[in-house]
Amino acid sequence: KAGVTQTPRYLIKTRGQQVTLSCSPISGHRSVSWYQQTPGQGLQFLFEYFSETQRNKGNFPGRFSGRQFSNSRSEMNVSTLELGDSALYLCASNSGRGPRGTEAFFGQGTRLTVV
Amino acid sequence: GESVGLHLPTLSVQEGDNSIINCAYSNSASDYFIWYKQESGKGPQFIIDIRSNMDKRQGQRVTVLLNKTVKHLSLQIAATQPGDSAVYFCAENMYSGGGADGLTFGKGTHLIIQP
Numbered sequence: 157k158a159g160v161t162q163t164p165r166y167l168i169k170t171r172g173q174q175v176t177l178s179c180s181p182i183s184g185h186r187s188v189s190w191y192q193q194t195p196g197q198g199l200q201f202l203f204e205y206f207s208e209t210q211r212n213k214g215n216f217p218g219r220f221s222g223r224q225f226s227n228s229r230s231e232m233n234v235s236t237l238e239l240g241d242s243a244l245y246l247c248a249s250n251s252g253r254g255p256r257g258t259e260a261f262f263g264q265g266t267r268l269t270v271v
Numbered sequence: 272g273e274s275v276g277l278h279l280p281t282l283s284v285q286e287g288d289n290s291i292i293n294c295a296y297s298n299s300a301s302d303y304f305i306w307y308k309q310e311s312g313k314g315p316q317f318i319i320d321i322r323s324n325m326d327k328r329q330g331q332r333v334t335v336l337l338n339k340t341v342k343h344l345s346l347q348i349a350a351t352q353p354g355d356s357a358v359y360f361c362a363e364n365m366y367s368g369g370g371a372d373g374l375t376f377g378k379g380t381h382l383i384i385q386p
Contacts, residue, residue, distance in 0.1 A: 160314070189373055189374075191373075191374075191376075198360075198376055198377070198378045198379060199315070199360065199362075199374075199376035199379075200376075201373030201374060201375070202373075203373075204373055212373055214373055246314050246315070248314075248374075260305075260317060260374070261317065262307075262314030262315045262316070263314050264312070264313055264314050265314050
């Protein structure tokens with residue numbers, strides 16, 4: 157079956173702009189989590205959605221938001237972009253059953269560069 | 272906040288030797304630990320996991336050891352192959368009943384295979 161699909165793969169934006177990233181989970185998976193990966197901070201949890209509801213949120217400012225649609229596809233949005241938002245944004249798909257992290261599959265990520 | 276850390280940013284081993292990658296965690300309430308492998312340009316790939324009520328778990332060529340007394344986690348890779356070259360992350364998870372915390376990742380160890 158198809159894996160986790162993230163679009164676009166690469167993105168260049170200017171400071172102050174906003175950006176929307178998309179994630180399509182594995183078919184049948186209802187949980188989608190988002191992570192930010194940078195060389196300095198490593199992988200950091202942004203938020204998780206399950207059945208269109210945000211279940212948990214990491215320690216990021218309100219400029220970072222997300223949503224999930226009825227087909228489990230998820231989007232994350234970053235407003236008023238800052239240079240420090242340059243990172244690889246990863247989406248993880250999970251069946252939503254059992255402990256978080258079980259059977260979690262990651263997409264290839266969206267590489268966001270803010271100039 | 273509490274975080275999962277790794278002892279070495281880089282580990283170089285000879286092809287065919289066994290590799291041991293270490294990780295220290297600080298949250299004694301964590302009940303689930305996962306090792307991920309991330310190759311260049313790809314998202315993290317699930318390798319093996321272990322629950323806090325276990326000390327050891329084996330997979331194909333990999334073994335994870337958990338020492339809760341000293342809060343230490345290790346990944347052993349037997350007969351290391353060139354394809355094992357990647358960054359390895361340990362991650363912890365604390366399933367908190369009605370809510371679900373995201374994965375907390377360590378900084379990663381870059382495993383380099385010498386021919």
